[in-house]
Amino acid sequence: MTANSASLAHxxxxxxxxxxxxxxVEKRFGSFVALRDITLEILPGEFVALxxxxxxxxxxxxxxxxxLMNPSSGRVQVHLASEARRxxxxxxxxxxxxxxxxxxxxxxxxxxxRYVGMVGHNTLLYxxxxxxxxxxxxxxxxxxxxIRERVARGLETCGxxxxxxxxxxxxxxxxxxxxAIARTLxxxxxxxxxxxxxxxxxxxxxxxxxxTLARLREGGCTVVMSTHARNESLDLATRAVLLxxxxxxxxxxxxxxxxxxxxxxxSEA
Amino acid sequence: xxxARAAAILLTKELRLEFRTRELLxxxxxxxxxxxxxxxxxxxxxxxxxxxxxxxxxxIAFLFAGSLMLHPSxxxxxxxxxxxxxxxxxxxxxxxxxxxxxxxxxxxxLAEVVLVPVFAVLYNVSLAGVIGRLILVLVLGTxxxxxxxxxxxxxxxxxxxxxxxxxxxxxPILAPLLIAAVEATVSLLADEPVLDRTWTTFLxxxxxxxxxxxxxxxxxxxEE
Numbered sequence: 001m002t003a004n005s006a007s008l009a010h011x012x013x014x015x016x017x018x019x020x021x022x023x024x025v026e027k028r029f030g031s032f033v034a035l036r037d038i039t040l041e042i043l044p045g046e047f048v049a050l051x052x053x054x055x056x057x058x059x060x061x062x063x064x065x066x067x068l069m070n071p072s073s074g075r076v077q078v079h080l081a082s083e084a085r086r087x088x089x090x091x092x093x094x095x096x097x098x099x100x101x102x103x104x105x106x107x108x109x110x111x112x113x114r115y116v117g118m119v120g121h122n123t124l125l126y127x128x129x130x131x132x133x134x135x136x137x138x139x140x141x142x143x144x145x146x147i148r149e150r151v152a153r154g155l156e157t158c159g160x161x162x163x164x165x166x167x168x169x170x171x172x173x174x175x176x177x178x179x180a181i182a183r184t185l186x187x188x189x190x191x192x193x194x195x196x197x198x199x200x201x202x203x204x205x206x207x208x209x210x211x212t213l214a215r216l217r218e219g220g221c222t223v224v225m226s227t228h229a230r231n232e233s234l235d236l237a238t239r240a241v242l243l244x245x246x247x248x249x250x251x252x253x254x255x256x257x258x259x260x261x262x263x264x265x266x267s268e269a
Numbered sequence: 270x271x272x273a274r275a276a277a278i279l280l281t282k283e284l285r286l287e288f289r290t291r292e293l294l295x296x297x298x299x300x301x302x303x304x305x306x307x308x309x310x311x312x313x314x315x316x317x318x319x320x321x322x323x324x325x326x327x328x329i330a331f332l333f334a335g336s337l338m339l340h341p342s343x344x345x346x347x348x349x350x351x352x353x354x355x356x357x358x359x360x361x362x363x364x365x366x367x368x369x370x371x372x373x374x375x376x377x378x379l380a381e382v383v384l385v386p387v388f389a390v391l392y393n394v395s396l397a398g399v400i401g402r403l404i405l406v407l408v409l410g411t412x413x414x415x416x417x418x419x420x421x422x423x424x425x426x427x428x429x430x431x432x433x434x435x436x437x438x439x440x441p442i443l444a445p446l447l448i449a450a451v452e453a454t455v456s457l458l459a460d461e462p463v464l465d466r467t468w469t470t471f472l473x474x475x476x477x478x479x480x481x482x483x484x485x486x487x488x489x490x491x492e493e
Contacts, residue, residue, distance in 0.1 A: 068353055070492065113359040124354035128286050140278045141358040143270045183354075 017044035017222035025074035052243035058226035117189030173200035275360035279368025324454035339418035343426035409472035410450035
């Protein structure tokens, strides 16, 4: 990843989504090749459904995007579209058309971390800490202001305000997942990476989650979500990318219609 | 955010987790205490033998305590992959390591605070005149133990046989530190106590070298 300025950290507007580009990315684990020749340009404000069967490489791709893993070869960049840098609000539907990939500014990994959030297979929460302590810890690490208010709002939003003082180990799977999502949204990420985020959520939780995603999309946040075909949140997707055996098999593209890919996958499921 | 501020936040988290569960402290102190007590009954040493062999025994107890304590340091971040959350946060990787090192130093020091008086009573060793100098040696030795131990705990956390790997990696590296710590302690418990400057300087040098190396290599240490 290349960096052109740390000062960009202070110029990302509240409403600007971040772009993400993969250039000939390959990831090997010993002799096993998890990702092959992935070239993908995700524009600010897009909502990308990352689809594929188990072992297709979705999680690996998301972990590389989250800067948790380095690719074996190729390049990954988080970038800010010039329109966003100037402070223009990126509408999800118009973002793809408006942003020009070659006009984007790459952001240094250390800076990008402030604006990237990920919900993974695991909750990334400390079981022995309370819900409030977990959120407070991460709010402190992200250097947020008004931590009490933010944490209270986060707990309220995910419906766990009444259990704020309970240890996470006493929570059900669904409650943990809601708290994990609240933790990820605490610092207002502009690039949200979701790896099977609906796991464990009940009907009510799913409705809350879909609503939250819709709000984020409205706000111009870039979302990349790997999930199974039955997830209702997929209807929010503006683009669908299908991975098979570590390669991109189909991509509806930034201006394309994701529905045919989603429909094909749903009929398979 | 500065490394010191991030390390302080993570240290608070470590202390809160440990004092809530007391998993590490209880196990470690009981285990090290058993070692010290068993040896005192097995050998029933004279004061002279205690002064000669006691320091070795004391540092073996600290080493065992450290090994028990250091292994879960990063391993317990694995259960919910909380290390991923820390690595994604906009803090330096060294802050994550430093927070763990400081926490481990506090835990091992607490174990030593309990063990040293028990050792003095059971082995009939008077520490009254050397306590200040002994604390210096203990601090330097303990720092070396936790710096290297935390680093290797991070390295072995992703390995399949991590319980076995940590002592295998750690013990050869710690051999010079333990020799220096034992020799410095022997000098302090002699008839005419003296702070051996050679071994004490070696201990300080060991700490500085390994702390600098962990600062330089921290990104690789926590990488998947």
